[in-house]
Amino acid sequence: MQSVIQSIYQSKVGQNKDKFTVAQLGARGHYAIPRLLDEAGQLEHFYTDICAVKGFPKYLRLIPPKFQSKSLARLTGRIPYGINPNLITAFSGFGFEYISRLRKASSAFEITKTFLWAGKTFGQLVLRQALRGNGVYVFNTAGLELLQAAKQTGLKTVMEQTIAPYQIEYQLLQEEQALHPGWEEPLQKNEYLAEYIEREQQEWSLADVILCGSDFVRDTIQECQGPKERCVVLPYGIDASFQLSAKTPHQGLLRVLTIGSVGLRKGIPYVLEAAKQLKGKAIFRVVGPVQVLPDAVAALHENLELVGQVPRSQIMAHYDWADVFLLPSICEGSAIATYEALACSLPVIATPNTGSIVEDGINGFIVPIRDVDAIVMKLESLCTQPELLVTMSKMALEKSIFSHFTQYKQRLLEIV
Numbered sequence: 001m002q003s004v005i006q007s008i009y010q011s012k013v014g015q016n017k018d019k020f021t022v023a024q025l026g027a028r029g030h031y032a033i034p035r036l037l038d039e040a041g042q043l044e045h046f047y048t049d050i051c052a053v054k055g056f057p058k059y060l061r062l063i064p065p066k067f068q069s070k071s072l073a074r075l076t077g078r079i080p081y082g083i084n085p086n087l088i089t090a091f092s093g094f095g096f097e098y099i100s101r102l103r104k105a106s107s108a109f110e111i112t113k114t115f116l117w118a119g120k121t122f123g124q125l126v127l128r129q130a131l132r133g134n135g136v137y138v139f140n141t142a143g144l145e146l147l148q149a150a151k152q153t154g155l156k157t158v159m160e161q162t163i164a165p166y167q168i169e170y171q172l173l174q175e176e177q178a179l180h181p182g183w184e185e186p187l188q189k190n191e192y193l194a195e196y197i198e199r200e201q202q203e204w205s206l207a208d209v210i211l212c213g214s215d216f217v218r219d220t221i222q223e224c225q226g227p228k229e230r231c232v233v234l235p236y237g238i239d240a241s242f243q244l245s246a247k248t249p250h251q252g253l254l255r256v257l258t259i260g261s262v263g264l265r266k267g268i269p270y271v272l273e274a275a276k277q278l279k280g281k282a283i284f285r286v287v288g289p290v291q292v293l294p295d296a297v298a299a300l301h302e303n304l305e306l307v308g309q310v311p312r313s314q315i316m317a318h319y320d321w322a323d324v325f326l327l328p329s330i331c332e333g334s335a336i337a338t339y340e341a342l343a344c345s346l347p348v349i350a351t352p353n354t355g356s357i358v359e360d361g362i363n364g365f366i367v368p369i370r371d372v373d374a375i376v377m378k379l380e381s382l383c384t385q386p387e388l389l390v391t392m393s394k395m396a397l398e399k400s401i402f403s404h405f406t407q408y409k410q411r412l413l414e415i416v
Contacts, residue, residue, distance in 0.1 A: 018156060019044035019133035020416060023126050025098075025118065025142050027051070028162065029236065029336060030312075031080040033137060036409050038083050042416065044133030046088050047126045049095030051078045053085050091125050107185060112192040115141060119199065131155065137416065141166070144199055147206035158416055159207040161231075163333040164220040164353075167197045169265070172331045172353075176264040179370070183296045184264055201226065209415060213334030214355030232415055235357050237408035238339050242316075249390060250323075254282040254383045257322035257346070259315070259337045260329070262306070263291035267328035267351070273372045274326070274379060275303045281383045284326075287318050319344035323389060324382055329354040330369055347392035349378050363396040 021044050022034045037043040080088060098118045105111045123145030135156030136146050143159055150157050163169060174187055204210060204221065210231045212218040222228040256275075260266040268286070275284040284304035290297060300306045307318070319325075325341035325348045334355035338348050342357075348364035350356040358364040367374035382389045 017042050018135055018416065020135045020137045020156075020158070021045050021047070021126075021131055021133050021146075022137045023047045023122065023143060023146055024139055025049050025122060027078045027080075028139065030238075031083060032236070032238075033160070033412075034080065034087075035082040036412060037137070037416070038087065040413050042413070043083070043087055045129075046080070046083060047122075047129070048080075048088070048090050049098060049122065050092050051080055051088065051090045053079055053088065053090075089129060091122070094121060094125060108187050109190045109192065112190055112196050116192055116196055116199070118142065120145065135416070138203070140203060141196065141200050144203050144206070147203055151206055156416075157206055157208045158211065159203050159209075160211040160213075161204075161217050161221065161333065162213065164217055164331050165197070165224045165226070166193075166200055167224050168220045169331045170197075173264060176269075176330055180264060180269045183269060183292050185293070204230075211412075211415065214332075216353050216355050217333050234408065234411055234415065235355075236334050236336060236339055237406075238336070238343055242340055242343050249386055253280075254278075254379065254389075255321060255323045256282050256284045256326050256379065257318060257324070257341070258284070258286045258288075258326050259318065259341075260288045260327060260335070261291050262286055262288050262300070265329065265331050267330055267369070268292065268300070270328045270370065270372050270375060271326060272300055272303055274375045277372070277376050278379055278383070279303070282379055285318065285321065287315070315340075316344075319346065322346055323393075324349065324379070325364075326375065326379070327351075327354050327356070328367065328369065328375060342396045345393045345397040347382065347389065347396055349375060363392055 017040070019042050020037055022037065024033065024046070026049065034043055034046040101114045101117065102111065105114050119142040122142055126146060127149055131146065131149055131153065135158060136150045137158045138146050140159060140161045147157050147159065170193065177184060177186060201224070204226045207230065210221065210227070212221070212231050212233050213236055215233055218228060218231040218233050221231055258271050262268050271284065271286060285307060286300065286304060287307045287310060289309040290306065297306070319341060323346070325338065325346040327335055327338055327348070327350050329335060329351055331353055332355045335350070338350055338354060338356040338358065341348050342363060348356060348358045349367060350358055350364065351367060351369045353369050358366060360366040365378040367378060
């Protein structure tokens with residue numbers, strides 16, 4: 001009888017919760033937001049572009065892995081585990097067109113144009129299905145139309161700013177291109193830049209809450225005259241399914257891993273310079289889509305292992321290979337790769353702009369942006385002090401991440 005009463009009580013509690021429509025392009029955060037809301041009984045519906053459990057993409061999973069290309073393997077890896085499939089709508093045709101347009105885009109101008117097209121089109125597709133529930137949860141530059149509609153009908157509005165505002169990102173990339181000519185195609189005059197920046201700022205004006213993965217994101221919103229008072233810093237988390245045991249010492253050189261797009265925003269020139277200075281002491285591996293020009297690719301190949309982009313299913317092997325994780329990003333939100341590295345017992349060396357939860361000197365190091373000397377000094381300390389590497393490896397696993405994930409989930413639900 002008591003179990004029946006408890007069941008009725010939980011049902012009534014669930015009925016009183018706000019339910020959110022989540023609209024998300026891509027597999028951002030491995031679908032953490034809609035999954036957590038669904039677990040809490042607060043997901044009204046989830047809209048996305050492509051996922052491998054809806055429409056014809058689910059049939060691609062029938063192709064044996066050994067016959068799948070890397071791009072197909074990444075696509076079939078887009079599985080929103082833990083989310084009721086009946087609550088998912090995927091616009092597969094739109095998603096494939098989006099991928100096609102991005103592949104054809106050969107300049108920052110064309111990429112910005114494509115992002116604008118995708119954000120607007122995605123919003124229109126969702127609105128044709130009608131908004132349901134008590135609120136909407138969207139992501140920067142892909143939620144304006146939904147926020148406008150939600151405001152008109154009195155729904156709650158939550159947006160997540162996944163990276164520093166584009167105005168700041170663009171400025172930092174201009175500075176990097178001046179410092180590292182020949183790495184990427186020069187930023188051309190971009191007639192879509194002002195529209196893209198304005199779109200993001202309009203989203204801020206319509207959001208009841210702006211979730212920021214780090215202080216860096218919140219502070220740069222304020223720098224752009226945005227509403228800092230409606231920004232809430234909520235660092236991310238990952239669950240216990242992503243984990244490796246503490247590292248054991250091995251013979252040989254220090255193994256340094258970087259995972260992320262190979263370009264100026266992630267600070268790849270500083271990884272290269274550190275690899276040059278630490279030859280004979282450390283070996284470097286970079287995993288991610290290559291976005292730099294041929295001469296830069298050649299320089300990278302000469303000094304480190306450049307793997308390229310790999311399917312999600314293969315990423316754990318690279319964390320397992322490494323002793324330390326390096327991500328000297330110039331501009332991020334809060335890089336998920338740093339959370340994953342900590343969960344795999346890797347000390348992390350990152351910048352403040354990476355938005356990492358690393359505790360300096362405990363489970364890694366925080367170094368200034370563009371400071372190769374600081375990166376080299378920290379890596380050398382791990383090379384020459386194996387006991388420090390062992391201690392930081394243990395602290396990375398102990399202090400991170402799983403308790404932090406529980407806190408993230410609780411805090412997220414409190415906010416929404």
